[in-house]
Amino acid sequence: xxxxxxxxxxxxxxYLHLGNIRTALFNYLFAKREGGTFILRIEDTDPxxxxxxxxxxxxxxxxxMGIRWDEGPEVGGASGPYLASERFSIYRQYAQTLIQEGKxxxxxxxxxxxxxxxxxxxxxxxxxxFDNRGRDFSKAEIEKRKAQxxxxxxxxxxxxxxLKMNDLVRGEVSFNLDEMxxxxxxxxxxxxxxxxxxxxxxxxxMNITHVIRGEDHLSNTPKHILLLEAMxxxxxxxxxxxxxxxxxxxxxxxxxxxxSVREFRRKGILPQALANYIAxxxxxxxxxxxxxxxxxxxxxxxxxxxxxSRSNYDSQKLDWVNGQHLRILSxxxxxxxxxxxxxxxxxxxxxxxxxxxxxPVFKDNIEHFDQLPERLEVLSxxxxxxxxxxxxxxxxxxxFRTALDVLNxxxxxxxxxxxxxxxxxxxxKGKNLFMPLRLALTGKEHGPELKRIFPLFxxxxxxxxxxxxxxx
RNA sequence: GUCCCCAUCGUCUAGCCUGGUUAGGACAGCAGAUUUUCGAUCUGCUAGCAGGGGUUCAAAUCCCCUUGGGGACGCCA
Numbered sequence: 001x002x003x004x005x006x007x008x009x010x011x012x013x014x015y016l017h018l019g020n021i022r023t024a025l026f027n028y029l030f031a032k033r034e035g036g037t038f039i040l041r042i043e044d045t046d047p048x049x050x051x052x053x054x055x056x057x058x059x060x061x062x063x064x065m066g067i068r069w070d071e072g073p074e075v076g077g078a079s080g081p082y083l084a085s086e087r088f089s090i091y092r093q094y095a096q097t098l099i100q101e102g103k104x105x106x107x108x109x110x111x112x113x114x115x116x117x118x119x120x121x122x123x124x125x126x127x128x129x130f131d132n133r134g135r136d137f138s139k140a141e142i143e144k145r146k147a148q149x150x151x152x153x154x155x156x157x158x159x160x161x162x163l164k165m166n167d168l169v170r171g172e173v174s175f176n177l178d179e180m181x182x183x184x185x186x187x188x189x190x191x192x193x194x195x196x197x198x199x200x201x202x203x204x205x206m207n208i209t210h211v212i213r214g215e216d217h218l219s220n221t222p223k224h225i226l227l228l229e230a231m232x233x234x235x236x237x238x239x240x241x242x243x244x245x246x247x248x249x250x251x252x253x254x255x256x257x258x259x260s261v262r263e264f265r266r267k268g269i270l271p272q273a274l275a276n277y278i279a280x281x282x283x284x285x286x287x288x289x290x291x292x293x294x295x296x297x298x299x300x301x302x303x304x305x306x307x308x309s310r311s312n313y314d315s316q317k318l319d320w321v322n323g324q325h326l327r328i329l330s331x332x333x334x335x336x337x338x339x340x341x342x343x344x345x346x347x348x349x350x351x352x353x354x355x356x357x358x359x360p361v362f363k364d365n366i367e368h369f370d371q372l373p374e375r376l377e378v379l380s381x382x383x384x385x386x387x388x389x390x391x392x393x394x395x396x397x398x399x400f401r402t403a404l405d406v407l408n409x410x411x412x413x414x415x416x417x418x419x420x421x422x423x424x425x426x427x428x429k430g431k432n433l434f435m436p437l438r439l440a441l442t443g444k445e446h447g448p449e450l451k452r453i454f455p456l457f458x459x460x461x462x463x464x465x466x467x468x469x470x471x472x
Numbered sequence: 473g474u475c476c477c478c479a480u481c482g483u484c485u486a487g488c489c490u491g492g493u494u495a496g497g498a499c500a501g502c503a504g505a506u507u508u509u510c511g512a513u514c515u516g517c518u519a520g521c522a523g524g525g526g527u528u529c530a531a532a533u534c535c536c537c538u539u540g541g542g543g544a545c546g547c548c549a
Contacts, residue, residue, distance in 0.1 A: 009549090010549090011548080011549050013548080043549065045548090046547095046548060046549075048548090049548070049549085107547095111546095111547065114546085114547085118545095118546095121473085124473090125473040125474085126474075127473065127474040127475075127545065128473085128474090128545060129474085129545060130545095130546095170477070170478090173477075174476090175475075175476065176475060176476085177475085178475095180474065180476080180545055181475090181545075182545090185546080185547050187547085188547040189547060190547080192547090194546090194547070194548085194549090195548070195549045196549095199549090214543095215476095215478090215542080215543060215544095216544075216549085217543095217544090217549085218476065218477065218543070218544075219475075219476055219477090219543065219544035220549090222476095240477085242477085242478075242542085243543075245542080247483085249541080249542090251542080251543090280484065280498090281484070281485095282484090282485090284485050284497095286486070287486090287497090288496075288497045288498075289497095290484095290498055290499090307485080308477075308478060308479095309478050309479060309542095310477095310478065310479090310541075310542060310543095311483090311484065311485090312483065312484080313483095313484095314483050314484065314499070314500085316483085316500055317483075317484065317498080317499045317500080318499095319499090320498085320499055320500090321499090323512085327512085363512095364511080364512045364513080365512060420508095429508070430508055430509070431508085431509050431510085432509085433508075433509075434508070434509030434510085435509055435510080436509095437509080438509065438510075444510085445510060445511095446510050446511050447510070447511070448511080448512090449509090449510095449511090449512090450509080
């Protein structure tokens, strides 16, 4: 089945968020599993909202995730161009043909009239659908409106009131179009196409076999099927993914920064961890596995097992998944990824070789990379103490004095032996002994095991730190 | 309002199609172990079939209704 062709067709009107990237991922996984083709198409049909910056960000985010398109911007392909804005003349042709065949018409109804109509409908508790009034304006009426300077839209005629489809994830779905759909606009008064015309023409011309998209498009699907058929094309198979919502159940929006792909990058989430987590939203492998590598994910993912109900984003579970992925990495891979992150986010403040050497120490200890800069403060000699009170007690001072004595008495010992020497000479023990030691050495209450941190410093550095703690 | 979709622990889910399970796993929470500290790790515990009616010897599972949630109803996508 190498003939599968899917597409991800975002509009460049904001940054990609969790829901968008999930749709992209499911398309990608679905296609790759069958050896199919994944196409990226930019749906910038609305010049007013589309921005080049977002287009750039979008491809960057996709690539970061590890999603590569076989056809699309930059890479090209046989069905290009892949920017809707470069295809306007094609859409216009199809609109023209539909008009000639009597399947669409120039509509001289103004936006003001439609507003008024909808307002009325709502007031009377009727569905606010277009009443098709522009369909049979008389010649005279049209001439009159033309004379007033009204530019027409092109509307597609809805003729079939009932429609059934078989959705890849939801099964059989039927629509009663009579109640909900009026003739809809396929070309704006300024001659630009609407999304409906563009997707249908593009999907058909690009030979898309499966359209996997968000459930918000489910009610658009009858429009698309009707349009496609009117143009003489066979509609693709549709699959509508349930939407992901925020932690409180609120809908995700492109303005919600906390769920944007860029925010996850900033936070230092690994792309494979994000993919792993996102895939688990609405899909489960059937066994009890939770952690997947990219390869395992590609192998295991099956659109048939995607469930129909909505899900909520839970940052705690994402963090956990990311932590698991971090721990799977070898020390070397961890350092490489972490360093790349620090550089990308411009957070590298210390000597690179030194940082590279110390990084593995934190591998078992963090959930995402943005916790690193704070941890790396141990490398500088003048860090702030997280809880100054803890090193100012008489017991703490006693510990520091003893530590200095031990240091001065002989050579630098491994941490366990070092601690063992201090222990019998001071009153404090357990937590009360180790917390002051940790504070004096690292300035923090949390961190890796002290015996891993200890060997990274010279005897002089250690001495200085205890002297400083003693003086604080 | 109308149409469409959905409904298992607080959250993500398995089980539903093909009725018989102590309703399984994970995150979070709580407790313990370990680490002479925190974190990480390990073990255990708490917690769920939205409600009502059918069908059936038997219903999370099949059917209907109610309720709740979501989506669509744009010259946005």
